[in-house]
Amino acid sequence: MAGDAVKLLGAWPSPVVMRARIALNLKSVGYEFVEENLGNKSQLLLQSNPVHKKIPVLIHGDKPVCESLIIVQYIDEVWSSGPGILPSDPYDLATARFWAAYIDDKWFPSLTGIAKAQDDGAKKAAIEQVSEGLALLEDAFRKCSKGKTFFGGDRVGYLDIAFGCFLGWLRVTEKMNGVELISRSKTPQLAQWAERFCADPAVKDVMPETDKLAEFAKVLFAKFKNPPSQ
Template sequence: MAEQGEEVILLDFWASMFGMRVRIALAEKGIRYEYREQDLRNKSQLLLDSNPVHKKIPVLIHNGKPICESSIIVEYIDEVWNNKAPLFPSDCYAKARARFWADFVDKKFYLSGRKLYTTKGEEHEAARSEFIECLKLLEGELGDKPYFGGESLGFLDISFIPFYAWFQAYETYGNFNFEHECPKLFAWAKRCIRDNESVSKTLPEMPKVFDFVQHMRKRFGLDD
């Protein structure tokens, strides 16, 4: 946990899968911190000052110093609070591979998933195919292992599991069944939640996220 006198603040938004991964990492390390929910349509001055380049959450502020971008924050947490089990594998190749797939999640998977509930027509159909392909690629990387890194929750698991909270929206607007398409990956998600309190206590309920997505779609003019 954070040492006495240390100040740890997290600027975040409850539904953000990127913020969730930081919260899971903090929980895994047993770090006490102050959570400050952000209104993304009326961003706080602290958020704008802390992340002037992207103006996005999450931002971790450690003793007055801001760290931005969720994957970088998780790596920072792992390096600074190294009294608990590491989140990254010790093997350099395995570490590079975990980083590669986390980057794949952030770019390819996230964007195709977003298009499932923000587009229509041909663009939507293309996004659906791409999204399912991404799932199958990730399932291939998981293989028969309990977790992506082996026997315990690690960096890539923490990077990907927050997206599970959005799967009611993905399945509804993508018109597919996660368990049917990728049974091993589905079992992995259930295992992450069942066996890791840091995950189960962080992820919001799917219906709550789905309701949030429905409101977004109305704002985008996609639903009446």
């Protein structure tokens, strides 16, 4: 089963697609990356994820696995011989799952809220909300890392992937709005963690350059402000 061909349907700017790529890299799994055109989704994507029609989809043999955090867990379970991605202790695992859900359900929506803000007041409020979330995550880092270098301990783990995949978009948001969100003065632990995460061999080749992502973001954010008429 672990030896079956692996294909990943994705798109380079997508942070959640990056989660699957990092997990595959950590396990040294070779895979074919299929770049999707989200304006014209492939039949393979529509067939593989008929409910949500979203990337990423991992196709392992002929079996599709959807939803980025489910894919990361699947990779950890199937390629169990490599280093573990999820914490082995049940309480550490529950804590990592809690913060991963917080990031997806609360924190990342607040980050996109900065781009979607229609006026300066709304933007300021969204920036405040993102910063409050980062303060919580700074505290979570202290507790999860237990004095080590990653949320997962000595190496990149589940929560590192869940949060770290958004660092490219966070840097773009900082650049486009002239603000510091993760910095040595505001969130010293996260600032050091972010540097280590982006330099990790499993991450550095799949983390998009900030300038390239900023160009992409300008087009995307303009759509938020001027949605196409139905």
